[in-house]
Amino acid sequence: MTDTERRDLQIKATKVRMGIVEGTHAAKAGHPGGSLSAADMFTYLYFKEMNVDPKDPQNPDRDRFVLSKGHTAPGLYATLALRGFFPWEDLKTLRQIGSHLQGHPNMNLTPGVDMSTGSLGQGVSAAAGMAKAAKYMGKSCRVYTLLGDGEIEEGQVWEAFMFAANYHLDNFVAIIDKNGLQIDGPTKEVMDSGDIAEKLRAFGFEVVEINGHSFDEIEAAFKKARETKGKPFGIVMHTVKGLGVSYMTNSVEWHGKAPNDAEYEVAMNELRAKLAELEAE
Amino acid sequence: MADVKKMATRDAYGAALAELGEEKQDLVVFEADLAAATKTGVFRKKFPERHFECGIAEGNMMAVAAGAASMGLVPFASSFAMFAAGRAFEQVRNSIGYPHLNVKIGATHGGISVGEDGASHQCCEDFALMRSIPGMVVLCPSDAVEARAAVRAAYAHEGPVYLRFGRLAIPVFHDEENFKFEIGKGETLKEGDDVAIIATGLMVYEALEAAEQLKNEGVHARVINICTIKPLDEEIVLKAARECGKIVTAEEHSIIGGLGEAVCAVVAESGVPCKVKRVGVNDEFGHSGPAVPLLKQFGLSAENIVKVAKEL
Numbered sequence: 342m343t344d345t346e347r348r349d350l351q352i353k354a355t356k357v358r359m360g361i362v363e364g365t366h367a368a369k370a371g372h373p374g375g376s377l378s379a380a381d382m383f384t385y386l387y388f389k390e391m392n393v394d395p396k397d398p399q400n401p402d403r404d405r406f407v408l409s410k411g412h413t414a415p416g417l418y419a420t421l422a423l424r425g426f427f428p429w430e431d432l433k434t435l436r437q438i439g440s441h442l443q444g445h446p447n448m449n450l451t452p453g454v455d456m457s458t459g460s461l462g463q464g465v466s467a468a469a470g471m472a473k474a475a476k477y478m479g480k481s482c483r484v485y486t487l488l489g490d491g492e493i494e495e496g497q498v499w500e501a502f503m504f505a506a507n508y509h510l511d512n513f514v515a516i517i518d519k520n521g522l523q524i525d526g527p528t529k530e531v532m533d534s535g536d537i538a539e540k541l542r543a544f545g546f547e548v549v550e551i552n553g554h555s556f557d558e559i560e561a562a563f564k565k566a567r568e569t570k571g572k573p574f575g576i577v578m579h580t581v582k583g584l585g586v587s588y589m590t591n592s593v594e595w596h597g598k599a600p601n602d603a604e605y606e607v608a609m610n611e612l613r614a615k616l617a618e619l620e621a622e
Numbered sequence: 623m624a625d626v627k628k629m630a631t632r633d634a635y636g637a638a639l640a641e642l643g644e645e646k647q648d649l650v651v652f653e654a655d656l657a658a659a660t661k662t663g664v665f666r667k668k669f670p671e672r673h674f675e676c677g678i679a680e681g682n683m684m685a686v687a688a689g690a691a692s693m694g695l696v697p698f699a700s701s702f703a704m705f706a707a708g709r710a711f712e713q714v715r716n717s718i719g720y721p722h723l724n725v726k727i728g729a730t731h732g733g734i735s736v737g738e739d740g741a742s743h744q745c746c747e748d749f750a751l752m753r754s755i756p757g758m759v760v761l762c763p764s765d766a767v768e769a770r771a772a773v774r775a776a777y778a779h780e781g782p783v784y785l786r787f788g789r790l791a792i793p794v795f796h797d798e799e800n801f802k803f804e805i806g807k808g809e810t811l812k813e814g815d816d817v818a819i820i821a822t823g824l825m826v827y828e829a830l831e832a833a834e835q836l837k838n839e840g841v842h843a844r845v846i847n848i849c850t851i852k853p854l855d856e857e858i859v860l861k862a863a864r865e866c867g868k869i870v871t872a873e874e875h876s877i878i879g880g881l882g883e884a885v886c887a888v889v890a891e892s893g894v895p896c897k898v899k900r901v902g903v904n905d906e907f908g909h910s911g912p913a914v915p916l917l918k919q920f921g922l923s924a925e926n927i928v929k930v931a932k933e934l
Contacts, residue, residue: 401694448692448721456692457721460712463685467717470689473674477650478693497713500682507677 342560350556352619353423354384358585359612360419360432366605368436371444374595375489376416378520378553378580383420385559386485395425398452404482405471407456409464409498410489410518411445412597418442418451426453462495464488465515469505472513472573487516491523494532499544505573506545513573514566515546518553520582522593541575553578587611627794631787631823632730634769636661639698639728641770642777643669649777652687652699654680659789660700660730680705684713684725691723696777699725703732703786707748718782719755726776727752727784732762733874734903734920735790735824737913744908750879752784753852759805760851762786762873764826767796768849771803779805788874790913792824808855814842817931818862818869822848822881824917825872825901831924836931843931851881856888863889863896868934870899872927874917877902899930 357380365371387393391404408417415435422429427441434440441450445459455471458464468486475482488498505513517537525531534540538548547569551558559578566574582596583589586608600608643649643665650672657663657673666673676683680701687697699706706729707714718725729748736744752760759779763769769787776783811826812833821829826847833843844866846858862869869889871882882900889896903920917923 405692407689456689457716460716463681463713463717466682466685466713467689467692469682470686470691471693472689473686474650474690474693474695477672478695480693497679497681497685500677500679501686503679504676504682504686508674 342557347556348619348622350384350388352616353388354381355585355612355616355619356423357384357416357419359609360422360429361415362586362600362605362608362612364415364418364432364435365599367433369599370436371415371599372412372597373415373589373599374522374582374592375410375413375518375520377585377589378582379413379416379487379518380585381554381556382487382516382518382559382578383416385556387420387424389560390563391485392482393453395453398426402480402482405455405468405484407464407468407484407486408446408458409468409486410461410492411458411464414444414446417446421451421453427451461492462497465498466501469501469510469513472505472510473508475512476510483512483514485514485516487518490517490519490521490528490534490537491531493517493534493537502541502544502546509571510573511570514576515573516576516578518580519577520580522582522596524596526593538575538577541577545572546575547572548575548577550577550579553580554584585612585615628791629766629794630789630791631763631766631769632661632789634766635728635730635773635787636664638770638773639665640668642774643672646696646777648694648696650674650690650695650697652676652683652697654678654683654701654705656701660728662700662728680710681713684710685717687725688717688721688723691725697725698728700728700730702743703729703745703748704743707751707784708745711751715755719758722757722781724780725782728787729784730787731789732786733788733823734908734916734922735788735874735913737789737916738910740910741907746876746903746908747879748786749851749875749881753879753884757781758852759783761805761849762823762851763849764823764847765792765794765796767794767798767801768803771801772849775803775805786823788824790824793827795827795830806850806853806855808858809847810844810858811847812843812845814844815865816842817934818844818846818866819872819927819931820846820848820859820862820869820881820885821872822851823874825874825922828922828924829872829927832927832931835924835928841931848881851884854884854888859885859888860892860894863892863894867895868897870901870927870931870934872901874922875902877904897934899934901927901930
């Protein structure tokens with residue numbers, strides 16, 4: 342990836358982070374922490390990796406994305422808005438009555454959302470079903486799903502992984518956002534999932550572990566995913582929860598809390614400064 | 623009504639899938655290691671490339687089927703009623719019902735007539751669970767002819783459908799040649815104005831027998847078959863309430879949350895004066911035993927319908 346490409350993605354990811362802050366602040370609710378940890382991944386998926394068209398969101402041959410960790414909808418919404426699926430201003434209607442931006446993704450209301458999710462552990466199964474269906478239908482589209490590292494405590498996640506490996510779904514990529522924190526505390530203390538990459542390998546996945554904030558590493562991971570045949574692909578991405586906003590960084594408190602007006606100003610000033618710095622480069 | 627041909631509705635389900643699979647390339651089947659029992663094995667034999675085994679993981683299977691439906695396929699996802707409606711309730715609710723995806727849930731082994739396997743497998747709560755999901759159509763065919771028709775109607779219906787089939791071979795009383803099926807329409811099998819028996823599933827034949835017995839005692843019972851538990855044919859229910867003034871409901875399901883309560887709600891809210899009594903499983907678990915004596919023991923019989931009708 343060239344320096345310009347990298348900087349362009351960093352600019353977009355910073356805007357996505359601003360959209361996350363905008364949405365949760367306006368909603369006075371929502372989940373900024375895990376949205377921010379996945380902001381770089383969302384950006385890469387929608388601006389580089391996936392074959393999607395905001396003008397034709399229902400194209401039957403498009404790639405699919407399922408946000409299995411549905412509570413981080415603010416991150417997905419900001420990315421979809423930036424990509425042009427709907428107006429940026431809509432982000433300020435998040436979680437409001439009459440808004441198409443529900444607290445958790447709704448495939449029938451929001452352009453660009455491929456599956457309704459929110460109940461943890463289910464999106465990954467739907468994604469596996471899409472990948473299986475795509476194979477049966479002879480479609481060459483690929484299916485991506487993003488899970489939380491707390492989410493994988495749900496047993497259904499492993500049922501879905503078994504299914505994906507059993508059917509050799511090499512059009513299926515499961516990305517695990519390993520930010521190390523969940524509502525009740527550090528995942529290691531709440532329910533230690535151990536070596537996630539090793540567990541995925543044992544389930545029959547080809548796996549890479551990457552820094553989820555490095556676009557070069559994300560790009561290399563997806564390249565390897567495309568080259569992998571006969572097996573589903575897993576990306577365990579090490580991330581920092583709340584990254585981009587100083588007081589949210591690595592903080593359990595900001596899993597599911599919205600910034601108040603003063604906190605909003607601090608966050609937006611930090612992100613504006615970051616944006617200006619990137620644009621000046 | 624002796625010596626009628628008997629067939630389990632689950633057998634009709636398997637046969638209907640295999641038949642429909644010939645015509646519809648987008649029909650696919652998901653199964654959770656019970657193909658021999660749910661009879662999706664009949665479909666698998668013909669279309670192995672369209673029969674997707676999910677292993678013993680019903681929750682995953684329901685959400686996988688949802689994903690496949692979002693791609694444009696028409697999945698039938700099968701397991702026992704206990705696991706399809708019970709274990710996988712939340713997946714059905716959130717991954718199929720909430721996005722209103724075009725998944726058909728083929729649930730076999732509903733009710734007490736599972737028999738020997740006992741209470742852990744005798745699902746008498748599925749109507750209650752599935753009725754509570756917005757937009758879910760709930761079907762419970764009364765014999766093999768209706769079951770075949772219901773499978774076709776479910777395929778043709780755009781949206782989620784729950785179909786309940788039974789394990790036990792039961793009388794086939796519908797005439798295949800002239801049978802017409804429509805989701806949401808009840809069927810008057812016998813005219814009468816003294817009392818209406820509104821039944822579903824294997825209780826429909828019991829209701830017909832009950833009507834015969836009542837006739838011998840000078841009571842003219844109307845018999846109504848309700849295959850579509852939801853959306854309920856309110857018109858046929860209210861007509862019965864107005865014309866008969868007395869209703870007995872009969873279902874192989876808990877008296878809580880099933881057909882009986884659905885009928886009660888319609889009648890009560892209409893203001894039509896009509897007494898309703900529910901025949902069903904009385905807020906208790908089943909137990910092991912051969913199906914036929916079990917059904918009698920739990921009052922799921924023509925005799926009990928007659929008794930309850932006379933008490934009204």
